[in-house]
Amino acid sequence: MTASPTGDDLLVLHALRCAGFTDLARVAAVTGLGESDAESELITLATAGHVTYTAGVFGGWGLTEAGRAADARRITEELEAAGARTAVAGAYERFLVLNPELLDICGAWQLRPVGGATTVNDHTDPAYDARVLGRLADLDRRAQAVCADLSAALPRFGRYRIRLADALARAASGDLDYVTDDMASYHTVWFQLHEDLLATLGIPR
Amino acid sequence: MRWIHPLSPDTGETADVIGGKAYGLVLLRRLGLPVPPGFVIGTDACRAFLRDGRLPDGLDDELAVAVAALEETTDRRLGGPGRPLAVSVRSGARESMPGMMTTILNLGLTAAATAALETETETDDTRFALDARLRFLYGFATATTDLTAEALDAVVNEATGHDPGDARRLSRAIHEVEAAIGRRAGRPVPDDAAEQLRLAVAAVFSSWDTPRATTYRELHAIPHDLGTAVIVQAMVFGNRDDRSGTGVAFSRDPNTGEPVPFGEVLFGRQGEDVVSGRSSTLPLRDLADREPEVWTALLDALDRVEAHHRDTCYLEFTFEAGELWLLQARPGRFTGAAAVRLATDLADEGVIGRHEALLRVSPHDLRHARTRRLAATGGAGVLARGLGACPGVVAGRVATTADGAVRMAAEGPVILVRPETSPLDMRGIAVAAGIVTARGGPASHAAIVARTMGKPAVVGVAGLTVTGASVRAGGQVLPEGTLISIDGTGGEVVLGSPSVTTAATDPHLLRLLEWADEVSGDTSGRPADQRLHAAHAALRRHP
Incomplete structure (x- = not known):
């Protein structure tokens, strides 16, 4: 069975479920929609009471309780309609094998062992940073296989492959914030993928 | 013997050959300290295995001889019949690689040996033997198949209805886990103890080359061609009865350097429960009241190992029915103040x-x-303790949700307290002055995000629960809004405003x-x- 693409409204709703409270630009980045399309979906969802907008410095879009419930129901329906539960559950298991290693790598990016003690990685040793990035690239090759299985089961997962590759490419080209720090960093996208797998399979944290 | 060396005082091999962990155990034996009897398979056997893809010639025979000697020493039989011998099978490379390689506990608990273990337990509680068997299956499954502990947890929860306290349900969980392993491996879990041991040794050797271990070595500049030793020791059961338990101890306080023994103890549990942070531990000092003889023996061991190293030391220990056993020793490696x-x-x-x-x-x-630290209180007033994940001392009012943190942050500093963090908490972390999580280690999502934002953080506070708008920790209930302070170096959580020390x-x-x-x-x-x-x-x- 080939799953049909997820509708834009569910893509936007689910982006807020997995990325949390956030602004329009990030909703667009997470979903791959243009900002005006994403905004239009957000306004429709707001009318239905599924999302709300908060103004101010920490302002942005967030899910309501009703929106969270609607997302859970629709994401489960989509999973079952596509007959994708077994494939996604299998991919989740393979994700869990990679997850501790990814966290090791991110930890090593932030803190480095120096003479038995750990100290903040101040990124003044290019050889060390290259070692960490080398391991991230190696892990990414294995993560690609998991992402491919996921997108084959449900096309909406394809967005993670694009976002992870983008973060890795930026980090490799010297934009050091794209390992752990930026809102589009490898760790941030990975963290959202983890949340998405839990939400999709209905596994509580 | 060519490949196998006894864990005895006169084993003269270097850490290159028998690995750092076994080297430490041999040292403990030389100091006359209690170490469970056992033997170690050298790193050269691992290198041969990784080169040829099979256990080296002669190792099988040596294993049989070494096991027979261990049976003689313990007056037990691996896999039964009669008094059953169970062993731990642990990795131990020259350089420490914590958590990266495979460990299998309770090996040898075949169906018959489990039943025999049940009958020799003095209490009428059959859960001990069943729990030990289940733990063996977990270790065996994760070592020899691609099943994860999480996947097995799901099987167990399904079978026990989240209540593993009931022996009948526990038996059903064991049955379901055996079935899951059988499906995944394409053959049943072997019920022959010697075969279990061969598979376990091969699995530990193989775990040297898992991607995660390779990454660890790459990051820590450890050569890839060393290989690991395998330590096989008679099990001591910290979960045998209420005079049993497990813990870790430093000869001095690693947070402050104060010359007082420091550590954690768990009664009625096995060692992994302490290291994994799955269970809530008690301060080491509680041992003095509940098991004074174990406490005295432990102080003596700390003294002797410290005197040998002329440095503070760290010990992992288990006590079974009031008797102390040491499982690992190394220098304390203190840093900072x-x-x-x-x-x-x-x-x-x-x-x-x-x-x-x-x-x-x-x-x-x-x-x-x-780095600013909470002033030493000698442990008094510490509400809870976890792992420091991002240094710094900060005070703030407890918020239990991201939304609550955003709301409260307008009026003053907030500390976000969560079971663990998800992306949905990012907004709360962004406004919080500090972060506390019940679960997770120094490389958890929460720890990584906290360091990204430079927020003091304490993670892995075992025994901390968040229910609705309140937090329970250290026997107290803290409603949202309670003022607490945290130290992101030592992992302390205290009530009220901090008194701080600086250099x-x-x-x-x-x-x-x-x-x-x-x-x-x-x-x-x-x-x-x-x-x-x-x-x-x-x-x-x-x-």
Whole structure:
């Protein structure tokens, strides 16, 4: 069975479920929609009471309780309609094998062992940073296989492959914030993928 | 024997051959301390296995001989019949690679041996033997198949209805886990103990080359061609009865360097429960009241190992039915202000000279010593303790949700307290002054995000629960809005505002720097690291 693409409204709703409270630009980045399309979906969802907008410095879009419930129901329906539960559950298991290693790598990016003690990685040793990035690239090759299985089961997962590759490419080209720090960093996208797998399979944290 | 060496006082092999962990165990035996009997398969066997893809010639026969000797020593039989022998099978490379390779506990608990273990237990509680069998299956499954502990948890929860306390349900869980392993491996779990042991040894060897272990070595600059040793020891059961348990101990407090034993203990549990943070531990001192003989023996062991290293030490221990056993020993590796305190105290105690004290403190330690810390309280007033994930001391009002944190942050600093963090908490973390999570280690999502944002954080606070708008920790219920302070270095959570120490007020550092000036002959006012550096330079010229 080939799953049909997820509708834009569910893509936007689910982006807020997995990325949390956030602004329009990030909703667009997470979903791959243009900002005006994403905004239009957000306004429709707001009318239905599924999302709300908060103004101010920490302002942005967030899910309501009703929106969270609607997302859970629709994401489960989509999973079952596509007959994708077994494939996604299998991919989740393979994700869990990679997850501790990814966290090791991110930890090593932030803190480095120096003479038995750990100290903040101040990124003044290019050889060390290259070692960490080398391991991230190696892990990414294995993560690609998991992402491919996921997108084959449900096309909406394809967005993670694009976002992870983008973060890795930026980090490799010297934009050091794209390992752990930026809102589009490898760790941030990975963290959202983890949340998405839990939400999709209905596994509580 | 060519591949196998006994864990005995006269084993003279280096850590290159038998690995760092076994080397430490041999040392403990030499110091006359209690170590469960066992043997170690050398790293050369691992290298042969990785090269040829099979256990080296002759290892099978040596294993049979070594097991027979262990059966003789313990008066037990691996896999039964009669008094059953269960063993732990642990990795141990020259360089420590914590958590990266495979461990299998309770190996040899075949169906018959499990039943025999049940009957020899004095209490009428059959859960002990069943729990031990289940733990073996977990270790065996994760070592020999791609099943994860999480996947097995799901099987167990389904079978027990989240209530593993009931023996009948526990039996059903064991049955379901066996079935899951059988499906995944394409053959049933072997019920022959010798076959279990061969598979386990091969699995530990193979785990040297898992991607995660490879990554760890790459990041820590450990050569890839060393291989790991495998330590096989008679099991001691910290979960046998209520006079059993497990723990970890430092001979001094690793947070402050204070010369008081420090650590954690868990009654009625096995060692992994402490290291994994799955269970809530008690302060080490509780051992003194509940098991005074174990406590005395442990203090004696800490003293002897510390005297041998002329340095603080770390021990992992288990006690079974009131008898102490040591499972691992290494130097304490203190850093920061604790390293300064340790060096000056050891000099005052006459264990080392002042020159050596100076050389034991590194410029990194001085840098870390400048981090603000909660003032030492000797443990009093500490509400809960986890792992420091991002240094710094901060006070704030408890918020239990991201939304609550955003709302409360308008009125003053907030500490976000969560079971663990998800992306949905990012907004709360962004406005919070500090973060506390019940679960997770130093490389959890929460720890990584906290460091990204430079927020003091304490993770893995076992025993902390978040229910609705309140937090329960250390036997107290804290409603949202309660003022707490956290120390992201030592992992302490305390009530109220903090009293803080900094390097400028640390009497031990001031003394160490006076010694530094005496050595360098330069008493002009300079920053601490320059004073230490000058002393190091002088000592290296004229040691």
